[in-house]
Amino acid sequence: xxxxxxxxxxxxxxxxxxxxxxxxxxxxxxxxxxxxxxxxxxxxxxxxxxxxxxxxxxxxxxxxxxxxxxxxxxxxxxxxxxxxxxxxxxxxxxxxxxxxxxxxxxxxxxxxxxxxxxxxxxxxxxxxxxxxxxxxxxxxxxxxxxxxxxxxxxxxxxxxxxxxxxxxxxxxxxxxxxxxxxxxxxxxxxxxxxxxxxxxxxxxxxxxxxxxxxxxxxxxxxxxxxxxxxxxxxxxxxxxxxxxxxxxxxxxxxxxxxxxxxxxxxxxxxxxxxxxxxxxxxxxxxxxxxxxxxxxxxxxxxxxxxxxxxxxxxxxxxxxxxxxxxxxxxxxxxxxxxxxxxxxxxxxxxxxxxxxxxxxxxxxxxxxxxxxxxxxxxxxxxxxxxxxxxxxxxxxxxxxxxxxxxxxxxxxxxxxxxxxxxxxxxxxxxxxxxxxxxxxxxxxxxxxxxxxxxxxx
Numbered sequence: 001x002x003x004x005x006x007x008x009x010x011x012x013x014x015x016x017x018x019x020x021x022x023x024x025x026x027x028x029x030x031x032x033x034x035x036x037x038x039x040x041x042x043x044x045x046x047x048x049x050x051x052x053x054x055x056x057x058x059x060x061x062x063x064x065x066x067x068x069x070x071x072x073x074x075x076x077x078x079x080x081x082x083x084x085x086x087x088x089x090x091x092x093x094x095x096x097x098x099x100x101x102x103x104x105x106x107x108x109x110x111x112x113x114x115x116x117x118x119x120x121x122x123x124x125x126x127x128x129x130x131x132x133x134x135x136x137x138x139x140x141x142x143x144x145x146x147x148x149x150x151x152x153x154x155x156x157x158x159x160x161x162x163x164x165x166x167x168x169x170x171x172x173x174x175x176x177x178x179x180x181x182x183x184x185x186x187x188x189x190x191x192x193x194x195x196x197x198x199x200x201x202x203x204x205x206x207x208x209x210x211x212x213x214x215x216x217x218x219x220x221x222x223x224x225x226x227x228x229x230x231x232x233x234x235x236x237x238x239x240x241x242x243x244x245x246x247x248x249x250x251x252x253x254x255x256x257x258x259x260x261x262x263x264x265x266x267x268x269x270x271x272x273x274x275x276x277x278x279x280x281x282x283x284x285x286x287x288x289x290x291x292x293x294x295x296x297x298x299x300x301x302x303x304x305x306x307x308x309x310x311x312x313x314x315x316x317x318x319x320x321x322x323x324x325x326x327x328x329x330x331x332x333x334x335x336x337x338x339x340x341x342x343x344x345x346x347x348x349x350x351x352x353x354x355x356x357x358x359x360x361x362x363x364x365x366x367x368x369x370x371x372x373x374x375x376x377x378x379x380x381x382x383x384x385x386x387x388x389x390x391x392x393x394x395x396x397x398x399x400x401x402x403x404x405x406x407x408x409x410x411x412x413x414x415x416x417x418x419x420x421x422x423x424x425x426x427x428x429x430x431x432x433x434x435x436x437x438x439x440x441x442x443x444x445x446x447x448x449x450x451x452x453x454x455x456x457x
Contacts, residue, residue, distance in 0.1 A: 005118055011094060011103035011427070014048040022052060023059035025104065026090060028124035030065050033117050034108045035088025040142070042070040042078035043092040044175040044234045046200050048102050053092045056104065060090075061137040070145045074176035074235035075105060076333040077149035081142055082107055083329070093175075093234035097427045099200040105234075111330030114292045146179050153335055154186045158323030161343055163188035168219055168228035171196040172203055176235025176334065183335060184229075189342075194219050194228075205232050205239040206310040207365045207431070208247055217245030227342060227350050231334045238311040238334040240341065242350040249362055250311025252354060253337040255279065257307070260344050261319040261326075264303035267294050270406045271420055271433045272309045275358030288407040290425060291332055298330070309364065309433070313337045361442040366429040367454055375423035375430045378457055379409050392456060393419070396448050419449050430457070 003012025003021060010025055030039065039060045043049035049072075057067050070081050075091045082089035089107035097103075106113045106121070113121075167189045171177035177196065184191045195215070203212065220228050220241060230239040240248045251272040258266045264282040269289040277284050283301070287293040294306040294314060304316035312332025319326045322343060326336070345353040382389040383405070393400055393411065398419070404410035408422025408431075418435035432453060434446045 005122065009103055009105040009113075011097070011101060014100055014102050017048070017052055017102055019055045019058075022055040022104070023062070024125055025121065026056050026059040027063050028121045028127065029088075029090070029106050030060055030063055031127065032120035032124040033088065033106070033113065034110070035065065036086050036109050037064070038066045038068065038082075038085055038087030040068045040070050040078055040082040040085065040087055040089040040107075040145075041092070042073045042075070042081075042089070042145075044094070045072060045173050046094060046099050046102055046233070048099070049092045052102055052104075056090050056092060057139065061139060063137070064134040065137040066140070067137055068140045068142050070142045072175050073146050074149065074179055074231075074334070076236055076329060076331055076335065077146050077176070077179065079107055079111065079331040080149050080152065080329060081145040082109075083111075084148070091234060095234050096202050096204040096232040096237070098202045101427075107331070112291055112295055112332075114296050118292065149335075150179060150183055150186070152326070153183050153321075153339055156321030156324045156326045157187050157339055157343060158321075159186060159188060161187045161322055161339075162346070165226045165342060165346065166190045166192070166224065167342070168192045168194050168223060168225040170194050170216065170219070170228060170230035170239070172201040172230065173197045173199065174203070174231045174233060174235050176231055179235070180229065180231065180335065180338070183339070187339070192223055192225070194223075200233070203230065203232050203239070204310075204366075205230075205237040205250055208239065213247060216241045216247070220245035227345075229338050229342075232310075235334050236312050236332040237308075238313075238338045240311075240338060240350070242354065244351060246351075248341075248350065248354055249273065249309070250337075251276075251307065251309045251362060252357055253311050253341050254307030254313055255357055256344055256353065257313055257337045257340040258305050260340050261305060261315075262303070263305040263317075263319075265298075265301040265305070267297040267301075267304065267306040269294065269308055270404065270410060271362075271364070271422070272307070273360050273362040274435060275360035278358040278360075286406070289422065295330060307337070308332065309362065311337055359437050360435060361437060361439050362433065362435045363442045363446045364431060364433045365446055365450055366424065366431040367450060367457070368429050370423075370430045370457065371428055372423050374457060378453075379421065379423070382409060392452060395452055396445065417445065419445070421449075421453060
């Protein structure tokens with residue numbers, strides 16, 4: 001896989017992320033985008049991340065940018081640190097993809113970059129001229145960024161907010177594992193750490209592997225947990241299971257969090273659970289998949305939040321927590337939905353709170369190691385020849401009512417179910433999303449659709 005921009009910044013094989021390539025992209029970013037001359041740099045726990053972070057720091061300083069090295073920390077904690085100094089940021093992470101890959105996430109002073117920022121960066125690639133009069137930028141360190149991130153949530157929720165709850169934390173190799181444990185304990189929960197690993201483990205919160213699902217269910221049962229929580233590699237996407245060990249989809253976490261925070265405008269990709277449109281929210285805006293599209297649609301709105309099907313939550317206004325305010329943080333965050341949903345579930349339990357949501361079920365999975373051009377060729381064939389699409393659906397006893405091409409191919413069926421097929425924008429994967437009204441049927445349809453898509457490829 002070549003190194004390129006996708007839905008979450010620059011990503012590619014570690015072998016392709018050379019110092020020269022990194023320098024070119026970082027310096028293009030500094031030249032083209034609004035960083036205020038300050039760049040905070042953070043990283044996840046992949047073996048390649050310290051080296052790449054060093055390359056980022058050297059590249060930014062070489063064009064006169066002041067750099068603040070924040071070390072290993074969650075992506076939203078880095079975004080909060082950059083927000084505090086009114087600067088930009090670069091997070092070195094490949095998120096949920098395997099350790100042989102890595103990436104860069106870019107932040108301007110207003111938050112995560114959007115598509116216009118991405119275009120500006122790409123337009124400035126190759127401009128290597130640096131005036132001799134530019135002095136090397138200063139290098140500082142920030143060892144308190146995670147402490148401020150922890151304080152943000154402890155102050156907003158209060159030290160007894162989760163008292164009486166027994167919560168498991170699947171730590172694996174998430175960079176925010178210790179931060180999440182710290183916050184949960186400070187809020188009064190009894191915390192049991194599980195599955196800590198010093199070897200990087202790719203965890204996709206949107207498409208949880210069957211082995212991981214089984215392990216989570218076993219942990220919950222064995223240890224009598226009220227809930228189990230985790231994150232992806234850079235800790236900007238949440239993972240949550242109830243007291244029966246069942247994974248709560250990220251878009252359901254988003255729905256509950258949006259309602260609890262009294263958001264008036266909700267922005268979410270078209271792949272998210274459509275139950276949000278049934279909750280009485282004043283304004284629901286559907287976008288293409290990817291946080292840049294969510295951020296663009298949030299712009300200018302009051303009392304606005306955004307979230308994705310992977311659970312990453314963006315807060316666009318000053319909200320009120322149980323004990324204090326929460327300032328805006330326009331980047332994907334795992335901690336806010338985890339804490340908000342646990343707090344909202346403390347009376348009847350997580351399962352009961354989820355049951356209050358509209359009866360719409362979404363599930364997703366992906367076919368891995370599928371080249372994007374191969375995925376695109378299949379979708380092009382289906383679009384150009386509707387009969388091939390009809391034949392694909394007929395194998396599952398389904399008929400199409402209408403087609404939505406907002407992002408990938410979303411087939412809305414005559415019985416109200418949805419099969420949505422979309423190539424990943426940042427990994428060699430083809431994702432399949434299912435929406436229906438029954439959990440068991442959803443899993444059956446997902447399994448059948450994945451099998452049929454694999455055969456079609």
